[in-house]
Amino acid sequence: MIVTDxxxxxxxxxxxxxxxxxxxxxxxVISLGLAALISIPTGFMVxxxxxxxxxxxxxxxxxxxxxxxxxxxxxxxFLGIGLLPSLVALIVLAIPPLLLNTILGIxxxxxxxxxxxxxxxxxxxEILWQIExxxxxxxxxxxxxxxxxxxxxxxxxxxxxxxxxxGDFVNAGIALMNMPRLLVGALPIALLAIVAEILFGWLERRxxxxx
Amino acid sequence: MxxxxxxxxxxLEALIEHLYLVFxxxxxxxxxxxxxxxxxxxxxxxxxxxxxxTGILFAIPSLALxxxxxxxxxxxxxxxxxxxxxxxxxxxxxxIGLGFQSIPREVLEAAHGxxxxxxxxxxxxxxxxxxxxxxxxxxxxxxxxxxxxxxAAYINAGGIGEIIFEGINQRFSEKIIASGVLTALLALSxxxxxSALEDRLxxxxxxxxx
Numbered sequence: 182m183i184v185t186d187x188x189x190x191x192x193x194x195x196x197x198x199x200x201x202x203x204x205x206x207x208x209x210v211i212s213l214g215l216a217a218l219i220s221i222p223t224g225f226m227v228x229x230x231x232x233x234x235x236x237x238x239x240x241x242x243x244x245x246x247x248x249x250x251x252x253x254x255x256x257x258x259f260l261g262i263g264l265l266p267s268l269v270a271l272i273v274l275a276i277p278p279l280l281l282n283t284i285l286g287i288x289x290x291x292x293x294x295x296x297x298x299x300x301x302x303x304x305x306x307e308i309l310w311q312i313e314x315x316x317x318x319x320x321x322x323x324x325x326x327x328x329x330x331x332x333x334x335x336x337x338x339x340x341x342x343x344x345x346x347x348g349d350f351v352n353a354g355i356a357l358m359n360m361p362r363l364l365v366g367a368l369p370i371a372l373l374a375i376v377a378e379i380l381f382g383w384l385e386r387r388x389x390x391x392x
Numbered sequence: 393m394x395x396x397x398x399x400x401x402x403x404l405e406a407l408i409e410h411l412y413l414v415f416x417x418x419x420x421x422x423x424x425x426x427x428x429x430x431x432x433x434x435x436x437x438x439x440x441x442x443x444x445x446t447g448i449l450f451a452i453p454s455l456a457l458x459x460x461x462x463x464x465x466x467x468x469x470x471x472x473x474x475x476x477x478x479x480x481x482x483x484x485x486x487x488i489g490l491g492f493q494s495i496p497r498e499v500l501e502a503a504h505g506x507x508x509x510x511x512x513x514x515x516x517x518x519x520x521x522x523x524x525x526x527x528x529x530x531x532x533x534x535x536x537x538x539x540x541x542x543x544a545a546y547i548n549a550g551g552i553g554e555i556i557f558e559g560i561n562q563r564f565s566e567k568i569i570a571s572g573v574l575t576a577l578l579a580l581s582x583x584x585x586x587s588a589l590e591d592r593l594x595x596x597x598x599x600x601x602x
Contacts, residue, residue: 247575248556251571251575255568355546363459367457
């Protein structure tokens with residue numbers, strides 16, 4: 182069985198596997214974190230201005246139409262190969278869903294709620310933290326979930342531009358036509374994405390129910 | 393900009409191959425999703441389970457999915473089309489289900505009262521009413537697949553991705569950028585065309601319902 186062969190290979194080469202796995206996780210976490218730090222505050226800033234929101238939504242929408250592979254490849258001429266271009270590409274991949282969902286979440290808030298908050302004497306800052314952020318949260322979580330899936334998949338492709346990670350095993354497996362080696366990469370990548378999908382899907386439902 | 397003007401035929405060939413991959417996958421997925429979608433639309437629990445399962449399928453990164461197919465299906469166009477079809481299932485089934493759920497009960501009862509059988513009701517009443525949702529699903533699925541299909545070149549399925557991979561291996565930025573832009577333009581124009589169709593259908597069915 183190739184699956185058992187793959188598992189045996191992982192157990193025999195635990196340190197090699199862990200290096201690639203950690204690299205993969207590092208790429209995902211850093212790029213998702215930085216993308217969130219960029220897009221969520223930007224989303225809050227532009228959401229209330231129709232023109233800025235229009236520009237951001239359209240830019241993010243067109244950015245989204247460029248395939249992940251092309252974004253990763255396009256960083257190469259500027260940044261060469263390795264971890265840095267991979268991270269930059271993954272951040273670019275993760276921004277549009279986060280930004281779009283943040284803007285959507287804020288715009289869906291009932292203006293009556295904001296007026297009530299103002300009427301109660303809440304300041305700008307209080308409205309942001311106690312009204313807007315909690316109400317926009319389910320939509321933001323949807324953005325995080327979409328971005329996380331994008332980034333985990335993109336990180337698998339980072340191997341093509343020397344970013345390392347689990348994609349390296351898939352590449353080696355195909356180059357050598359070594360099926361167990363292929364699965365050493367492909368199975369954990371798939372599992373990682375499935376876990377992220379289930380975890381964030383659960384979070385999303387929890388936040389929606391609370392509301 | 394030297395490579396692009398001299399290789400327009402090459403780009404066109406890749407574009408056609410790309411469209412072939414995308415549309416054959418959508419066609420296969422549409423047949424499956426219509427069957428499953430219509431069946432689960434009136435069964436909330438089955439609908440939820442279907443959406444979760446196809447959602448998990450959708451989450452699996454393209455490289456991993458294509459790689460997982462190699463031991464079973466090998467490489468080439470066939471496994472690529474199967475993989476791409478699997479991706480579009482989530483979007484199509486969800487939209488088809490929502491389309492059928494959006495039909496008011498009274499409409500179904502009226503059809504029943506007029507003596508329509510299940511099959512005739514689905515074909516003549518429900519399908520036309522759900523059409524804007526179905527086209528919406530086809531639009532999102534097509535745009536998504538146009539991007540993912542670039543990775544299919546990795547398992548020798550051809551398409552625009554082939555030129556991107558060449559660009560990566562030869563460190564040839566013009567190939568990378570030209571094919572990236574071409575794919576994005578393809579996705580954006582498909583999105584535009586199908587949105588226009590969707591709007592027209594929505595307006596038409598709105599008038600008929602009233």
